[in-house]
Amino acid sequence: GEEFFEHGGFEHGHTLFDELLRAPLVLSLPGRIPKGHRIPQQVRLVDVLPTLLDLLGIDPPVHFEGRSLASLIRDTAGAGSSEGGGARCLLPHDLAYAEALLYGGEQKSLTAYPWKLIYKVQGGETSLYNLEEDPGERENLAGGGEKPWVNEPRSELEQELFKMLFEVSDTWYVEMGGAGDSHRFDVNIRTDVIRGSGHIRLSRLIDRGGEILPIDAVGMANIGPSRIDIQNIVTNKPLIIAFQPATMHAPVKFDFYIDGEPASSRTFIGRSMERPVTMPFLESAETPEAAAHGRPLREPDGPYFHVWVDPTPYREDAGIDLDDETTEQLKSVGYLQ
Numbered sequence: 001g002e003e004f005f006e007h008g009g010f011e012h013g014h015t016l017f018d019e020l021l022r023a024p025l026v027l028s029l030p031g032r033i034p035k036g037h038r039i040p041q042q043v044r045l046v047d048v049l050p051t052l053l054d055l056l057g058i059d060p061p062v063h064f065e066g067r068s069l070a071s072l073i074r075d076t077a078g079a080g081s082s083e084g085g086g087a088r089c090l091l092p093h094d095l096a097y098a099e100a101l102l103y104g105g106e107q108k109s110l111t112a113y114p115w116k117l118i119y120k121v122q123g124g125e126t127s128l129y130n131l132e133e134d135p136g137e138r139e140n141l142a143g144g145g146e147k148p149w150v151n152e153p154r155s156e157l158e159q160e161l162f163k164m165l166f167e168v169s170d171t172w173y174v175e176m177g178g179a180g181d182s183h184r185f186d187v188n189i190r191t192d193v194i195r196g197s198g199h200i201r202l203s204r205l206i207d208r209g210g211e212i213l214p215i216d217a218v219g220m221a222n223i224g225p226s227r228i229d230i231q232n233i234v235t236n237k238p239l240i241i242a243f244q245p246a247t248m249h250a251p252v253k254f255d256f257y258i259d260g261e262p263a264s265s266r267t268f269i270g271r272s273m274e275r276p277v278t279m280p281f282l283e284s285a286e287t288p289e290a291a292a293h294g295r296p297l298r299e300p301d302g303p304y305f306h307v308w309v310d311p312t313p314y315r316e317d318a319g320i321d322l323d324d325e326t327t328e329q330l331k332s333v334g335y336l337q
Contacts, residue, residue, distance in 0.1 A: 001019075001020055001021070001023045002019070002020070003015065003017070003019045003020055004019075006019045006136065007019075007137070012102070013100060013101075013102025013103050014100060014102065014103040014104050015100060015104075015107070016098050016099075016100050016107050016108075016109040016118050017118075017137050018116075018131065018135070018137060020100075021096075021098050021109070021111075025043060025048070027051075027055075027073065029055055032055055033055070033073055033074075034073070034074065037073065039069070039072050039073065041072060042094070042096055042111065042113045043069055043072075043096075044066060044096045044097075045066075046064070046065050046066030047066040047067055047068070047069050047093075048066070049064065049066065050064045050066050050067060050068045051066075051068045051069040051070055051073070053068075054068035054070040055070055055073075063088055065089055065090060065091075066093075067093045090164050090167060090168065091110075091160060091164055092160075094112055094113075095110055095111070095112050095160060096110070096111040096112075097109070097110055097161075097164070098111075105120055105121065105122040105123075106120075106121040106122065106201070107119065107120050107121065108121065108161060108165065110157045110160060110161045111131070112153070112156075112157060113131060113132070114130050114131045114132035114133070115128065115129070115130060115131070115153040115154075115157060116128070116129045116130075116131055116137070117142075117154065117157040117158065117161065119158075119161060121201055121202060126142045126154070126158070127140045127142050128140065128141045128142040128150060128153070128154045128157075129141065130150075141154075142154060158212065159211065159212055162202075162204050162212045163210075163212065165202060165244075166202075166204075166242050166244070166310075167312065167314075168312055168314050169244055169312055170244070170248050170285060170309060170310070170311050170312055171242055171243070171244050171309070171310050171312075172242070172243050172244070172245070172252065172285070172292075172307070172308075172309055173240055173241070173242050173295070173306070173307070173308050173309075173310060174187065174189070174240065174241040174243075174254070174305065174306070174307050175238055175239070175240045175241075175305070175306040176233065176235070176238070176239055176240075176241075176256075176303070176304070176305050176306075177235075177237070177238035177239075177299065177302050177303065177304055177306075178235060178236040178237070178302045178303045179236075179299070179301055179302025179303065179304070180236055180302065181236055181302060181303070182234055182235065182236040183234070183235070183236070183258055183259055183302070183303040184232060184233065184234050184258070184259050184260065185219075185233040185234075185235070185256070185257070185258055185303070185305075186230070186231045186232070186233070186256065186257040186258075186260075187228065187229070187230045187231075187233065187241065187255075187256060188227070188228070188229045188253075188254070188255040188256075188280070189227060189228040189229075189241070189243065189252060189253070189254055189255075190226060190227045190252070190253040191226045191227070191245045191246075191250055191252055191253075192226035192227070192250075193250070193251050193252070193253045193282065194250065194251070198226065198245045198246055198247050198249075198250030199225040199226045199245065199246050200225065200226060200227070200228065200243050200244070200245055200246070201244050201245065201246045202243065202244040203215045203223070203228055203241065203242065203243035203244070204241075204242050204243075205217050205218065205239060205240070205241055205242075206239070206240040206241075206242055207237070207239060207240075208237045208238050208239070215228065215230075215241065215243075216230070218230065218233045218234075218235070218239065219231055219232045219233040219234075220232055228241065228243060238299075248285045248286065248309075249284075249286050250284075251282045251283065251284040252282070252283055252284070252285075253280050253281070253282050254267075254276075254280055254281055254282075254283065254307060255279060255280035256279060256280075256305045257279075258303045258305075259303070262279040263279060263303075263305055264276050264277070264278060264279040264281070266300075266303060266304050266305060267279070267281075267304070267305040267306075267307065268296055268300060268304060268305070268306050268307070269283065269291055269292050269306075269307050269308070270290075270291045270292045270293055270294050270296070270307070270308050270309075271293065271294030271295065271296060271297060271308070272291065272294075273296050273297070273298075273300070274291055283307065285309040285311075288311065290309065292307060292308055292309045293308070293309050293311060294308060294309075294310075295308050295310060296308060
């Protein structure tokens with residue numbers, strides 16, 4: 001888990017290359033784990049706890065995102081099993097997610113061996129590597145170029161990554177629809193209404209089929225660190241702009257036009273489908289009771305704008321009660337203050 005200048009850096013926490021991510025996992029349990037067995041499949045850190053509980057015969061007390069690797073460990077032929085999926089998991093078990101937040105800009109990665117995608121949040125730069133052909137991650141294939149066949153794995157990984165990122169954090173959504181008729185939509189969104197109050201860390205366009213596209217895939221776009229400005233979006237099918245500010249405490253200013261006219265009478269906010277008094281208008285997601293919370297219950301006659309915040313369902317803490325002895329032991333090794 002340490003870099004020794006393979007990519008020009010030292011130590012860890014600053015990149016998502018495999019010299020930092022791919023660390024050995026060694027388990028020993030005489031009588032239950034075969035000796036000298038090596039698993040060829042990609043496994044993940046989130047798989048360790050469910051594996052240990054499974055090997056010890058303990059039923060998990062809560063839902064785990066990871067799966068038990070016990071069947072892979074016991075399979076001395078190496079064929080393994082893909083058990084343990086389930087609709088509640090954010091990602092399929094053959095996808096390994098990682099993020100870098102310790103030093104430098106925020107980065108995310110998703111690996112479905114042999115393909116690996118690295119996304120830099122600041123600037124939106126994407127890198128793609130084939131770990132089988134290029135284990136040192138030297139050739140960035142994200143541009144396609146003379147290798148158009150890489151576009152499919154890149155697209156698939158991007159779809160999975162951004163769907164998950166929007167699901168695990170509070171996200172603003174702006175839907176525009178013509179209800180079967182083509183109309184022209186103009187959108188201006190700002191998060192720096194109060195000077196220095198916020199910037200947009202992640203934004204994408206979602207079509208009716210759920211496919212995630214670059215935010216500038218339609219219309220004339222001017223995308224900045226604190227604004228999304230798209231003009232001349234002509235569509236007869238619903239399109240959704242999804243974005244995440246760096247902080248949900250900052251108010252967001254929306255300014256919408258349909259066919260060149262202010263869209264206050266055709267704009268609906270939150271589950272209650274309130275309408276703004278003026279255009280532009282301000283909304284905030286600071287409290288769960290905010291007007292913008294919740295996806296609208298129905299689709300109005302077109303053309304229209306919907307604005308809402310979808311709070312993540314992953315807020316609840318999975319607490320555990322520690323006895324005094326365990327608490328002191330954890331304090332002694334630095335895990336508790």
